[in-house]
Structure formats: C-alpha cells, structure tokens
Amino acid sequence: MASESHTEAFMELQGRLVETNAKLKQVQMQIRNKESERRRASLTFEELDRLPSDTNTYKSVxxxxxxxxxSILLKEQLEKVEECDNALxxxxxxxxxxxKQMQEVESNFKELLQQSPSLANQSCMNSNQG
Incomplete structure (x- = not known):
C-alpha cells in the first residue's frame, strides 16, 4: 500500500495535470481563433488594396x-492585423x-511512481473500477 504522503502528492499532481492541460487547450484554441482573425483581416486588406482609390467602400455595422x-478601412484592417500579431x-x-509546466508535472509523476511503484498499481485499479 502506498504511503499517505505519496498518495496525497499523487492526487495533487493529478489535479495540476488536469488544470494545466485545460489551460493549454484553452490557449491553443485562442491561438487558432487569433490566427483566423488575422488571416481574415490580412485578406480583407489585400482585397481593399487592389481597388482603385476612388472606389466606394462600405463598412458593415x-x-x-x-x-x-x-483609406480608413485599410487602416482598420492593418490595425487589426497588428493587434492579432501582438495577441499571438x-x-x-x-x-x-x-x-513547460506540463513537462515538469509529468516528470514529477514519473519520479513519484519510481519512488512508490504501488501507486501505479493503485491508480490503474481505481481507473478500472470507475
């Protein structure tokens, strides 16, 4: 049977792993959204830039x-591209x-499991029961 301190450490590491993984997925989603927003602004800028300067242009409100x-629409699109670049x-x-935090938590997990191999067996049995 694993010692009480090892079990507590295991539970804490498991919580940190879940929390860090959730944060990482959220940041990855935000990156995808900003990349998409940047791409859209860049394409809009390119299309507007091709138009003759006397062309009537409209802004969606x-x-x-x-x-x-x-010129105002071009400026707005450039500002949006810059804002997206900064956010990215x-x-x-x-x-x-x-x-890096994920790697640290995973290495702590490995270290803890090496110190107390019974934790690995215990966690496998708990996951099979749930």
Whole structure:
C-alpha cells in the first residue's frame, strides 16, 4: 500500500495535470481563433488594396453598411492585423510556459511512481473500477 504522503502528492499532481492541460487547450484554441482573425483581416486588406482609390467602400455595422473611405478601412484592417500579431505573441509565450509546466508535472509523476511503484498499481485499479 502506498504511503499517505505519496498518495496525497499523487492526487495533487493529478489535479495540476488536469488544470494545466485545460489551460493549454484553452490557449491553443485562442491561438487558432487569433490566427483566423488575422488571416481574415490580412485578406480583407489585400482585397481593399487592389481597388482603385476612388472606389466606394462600405463598412458593415450590425445589419447595415456605411459608406467609408477606402483609406480608413485599410487602416482598420492593418490595425487589426497588428493587434492579432501582438495577441499571438502573448499567447505563444503562454503556451510555451504551460507546455513547460506540463513537462515538469509529468516528470514529477514519473519520479513519484519510481519512488512508490504501488501507486501505479493503485491508480490503474481505481481507473478500472470507475
């Protein structure tokens, strides 16, 4: 039977692993969303940039469209691309940090299981019963 302290440590590590994994998935989803938003803004900018400067352009506001100068729409799309780039940089840093945390928790798990092999058997039996 595993010692009480090893069992508590195991439960704590398991909780940290679940929590870190959830955070990592959330950050990965945010990265995908920002990449998509950036791609959309970039494509919109490219399409607007191809138009002649005297072309009437419209901005979508809710269910209506408002006449806007092409230069303003181009500026808005560039700002959106820059904002997405900044957000992606921050999210990538967070992702790298969370991945390091995951590796740390996994190595702590391995170390704990080496110290107390009975924990591995116990956790397997508990997962089979649930």
């Amino acid at each position: 809710g269910k209506s469209f408002i006449l806007e100068p092409r 940089s921050t999210l990538t840093t967070s992702k790298e940090y969370l991945e």
